[in-house]
Amino acid sequence: MKKVGTHLVLEAWQAPESLLNDPDCIRGALLDAIAAGEATLIDLCVHQFSPHGVTATATLAESHIAIHTWPEYGYFAADFFFCGQGKPTQAADVLRTAMQAQKVSIQEIERGFPTALSQADASLQPLQLSH
């Protein structure tokens, strides 16, 4: 496999409803997470839903971070997709600490593609959609 990046899938719960519904807090937590992850921010979108919930996406030179909150459940979902030399674990630690989540689960996914079927081999392989 040709690995291009690491993707951490974070589920976090038992977090304070007030934090999960505060776009300014989430913006600050994301910027701190990006700094901790030694990543470079390209663009940041923070959006508050009515009556509650915040979604934010940070487009990075390293790929992206996203967070979606459900204050009514004390829960948020976050993703940290980092290629290159960034530090996604450090970024995740900072975000979950800032959001005061008491419970978290993290799944790590290696992003990439099978080298045996890479672009260089395209002419040797039959067409096959594997979905």
Added chain:
Amino acid sequence: MKKVGTHLVLEAWQAPESLLNDPDCIRGALLDAIAAGEATLIDLCVHQFSPHGVTATATLAESHIAIHTWPEYGYFAADFFFCGQGKPTQAADVLRTAMQAQKVSIQEIERGFPTALSQADASLQPLQLSH
């Protein structure tokens, strides 16, 4: 488990280098994917790297879509995180078709949190960070 959304993790390869390095094509493909997924766009960032590669993040009312391309490998990674009534599979189909990827793999992740440890039970549970 309280499921809040579906997340499709897409790896796609054997795609034309020219498409993977074309931000206008990727913007159009994303907008078509969002329409096919019956999702609502909040914000779209499309960024071209030098010398090659495009990253795009679409912030949605349903959560997000992200795509990161490596034209030199004929590869792109994409994520489709949808809560609510959106159709992530249809969105993924449209994106991979538009990008002419000959090979794909898709991993489906249910996003959410254990109901036994939900916010309502916080006072009954000891603090435990499971990372």
